[in-house]
Amino acid sequence: MSPRSPFATLVALLIVWSVAPAAKAQDLSSSITRRAVRAAVKITSEGPNGQGATGSGSIIDPRGYVLTNFHVVGHTHPGDGAPGSLFNPTNEVRISMVSNPRETAQERYVGRVVRADIRLDLALVRIVSDNHGNAVPRQRRFPSIPLADTRQLRPGSRLFAFGFPLGVRTINVTSGEMSGFQMNSRDEVAWIRTDAEFNPGNSGGMLLDRRGRLVAVPTAVLSGRGTLEPIELARPVERIPDEWLTSMRRGVEDVEITGVPTLPLNQEYEDEAVGDGGAFDRPEMHYYELPADRPLRVEVSSGLSVGLLTNRGRVLREGRGSLEVLPTDPADLTLGILIPPRSATGGGALAIRITARRGRTGLPGWGGLPAPGAPIRPTGAPRTP
Template sequence: MKWVLLICLAWIGAAQAETRVPSSSAEIALSFAPLVQEAAPAVVNIYARRVVESRRRSPFANDPFFRDFFREFGQTRPRIQNSLGSGVILSADGIVVSNYHVVGQATDIRVVLKDRREFSARVLLGDEESDLAILQLEGAQDMPHLALRDSNTVEVGELVLAIGNPFGVGQTVSSGIVSGLARSGTATGNGRGYFIQTDAPINPGNSGGALVDMQGRLIGVNTSILTRSGGSNGIGFAIPASLVAQFVTQARAGAGAFLRPWAGITGQAVSADLAESLGLQIPEGVVVAELHPASPFVVAGLAPGDVITQVDRLPVNTPAEMLFHMSVKGIGAEAEITFLRGGLPSTVSVPLILPPDVPDREAMVLGRRDILEGLALARVNPAVSSELGLPIQSEGVVVTDPGPLGARVGLRLGDLVLGVDGRAVDRPTDMARALRRAAGSTTIVVNRQGRRVTLRFRI
């Protein structure tokens, strides 16, 4: 009888526990519902439309007789492309962050809130390399929004929620933990650089959605996954909120493009073998391989062979991680750089600057008198190298737009011109003069991503 009574009392206690309203923060933490109710209204669905040019290939393109009769077959035709993603409201006046691959180059953007309100939006600032875009909702006020958390305070193992619109089924919440930090070069998609890794399920449509902590603060913007099937395998990546904050700052300041600090160096992560050759006890940091003469790191006293271990007292182990910490601070600030030389640590302050547009790029476009009309050229300087992704020690003349005739003879964007008909060219005007002197068969030698390429054509 005593056992029956105990069982009844236990059953009554369990029933009461199931229906009792949580009375403490510890009990509330057992459910994500209060957190979702607070954070979800600031996560939006984004519908974007863009016009793309599609070209149909003629089946007679390689036929020397019929291709002239079907010349119009391959003309480009405008086509509407739709994309679906998510976004996060960051301020009461309607500033929204999303992924560039969701809204980049869109002609029409429609944002739908959780309460079904709809707003038109325009892109204030977009950057394909970071895969981030800042939007402004038209006519928005008193909007629900999330606070940004300093990404440097995020730790592996923290509980997180991913909120977005996967596969267009509607707003969905998934839970997980922070699986890793300082991930770089591992994600698929447009984003490059430094990511927070999470095992919270992320699927197509989650792009641009929120990764929030247990206080409802935004710690990252979901951007991509590592997968072979196209679905979530528990390896997702988010762009840290600290970089988002810098994007918002620049967007509010009216920047037309995201401005990154220029380091003017190339380096590589220190591997175990490299650490042994450098006399380091543990493999850490980024070893400096090359420096541009105008680099602020040169002015601060760094030299090839130095190992950069910290930026603002935060450890760095890849070039992408170093650039991330510099980008978060922004142009005009100073970064405290700790480096090793001969095994001894030193600390210097490095100003964060834009790549110098010096010497003058002397940009020019060849005209109707030239055999390659429409070919655009520029003199290489740090600013041009950064825009085109050229090696920091590049110099001479670069192709900034091959134009229709230049493309036909084989020139490409970013080609470094070494010579024309055996004559070296150091400035755009040198190449223009060399092409005007050309007669009959002409030869252009270029450096294309480290390879020497020779192009021959008849005038």
């Protein structure tokens, strides 16, 4: 098992510092282009050790709420930090803007993550102060972009991607057609496919329709096995949780991050893999935080492959259906469960049951569980919700 999820074939659009010219937004009216340019932002998030990312975002509410990808502001996989944690422990991101296509983006504001979901790879940031630390007045209104009703979207529709790719400081626009929908096992739209070009740094930005409404968030590029050309993938706005939109309308300032689930001790934890990452019939990875108790034995239903990964991305131990966590193991461990391709689960959502029990074979509290390496009878089964 790799320390990176097979979902890594979806190339995360993180930052590469380079230079690219600005492009023209053909087929958009001048008023729509002007509004989109002013509502697009560049987001920079850095931690104390220099780790972080730069990406793009869209102001979707005039009070300064910015929609972006989680991987622009936080860790999504072991390798550079604990999955589900923010790059900056003080929860600050820097916001740069432009007012016209010829202007160089300048850092003007500081934002704070108020909502985030690692599995959706979405985050909602609120602009809270200028770059001198002065709080944004409550009456301040920012240029914003409306959300589209993606139920009206059809393959062949013209789409426009706005963002700050490759570390450029002027706005960049590409255009293309909507290629199709990619559904998960709940028949939800997991992704919108397009041939509008995405580059590193477009993550979290805008994918607009001709009326200037936000259709989706550029998130990843599918490449590699089975693809002749890269496929640009964007998370549709219909997947934004309703609670986020309700809270935004109320002017929410509290922080709520849906990160990696924490497994309870000696209790069965139920989860469900709906296949957003595996929508292309490829495997994906789910991550879980382990209880602090040591030693532990972890059992997983359906005989799924499991592994222990450090926050530096090293695979410490792996098994099928079960594994042990020893007292001598590092504290910074994440449990990874490999979810098989959708075709292997019968096309439905996969029910997963996980139990983390204190103790080891032959020690008190082990409760007669099978010895390490012994087969575990599958207790879960593919099902259609």
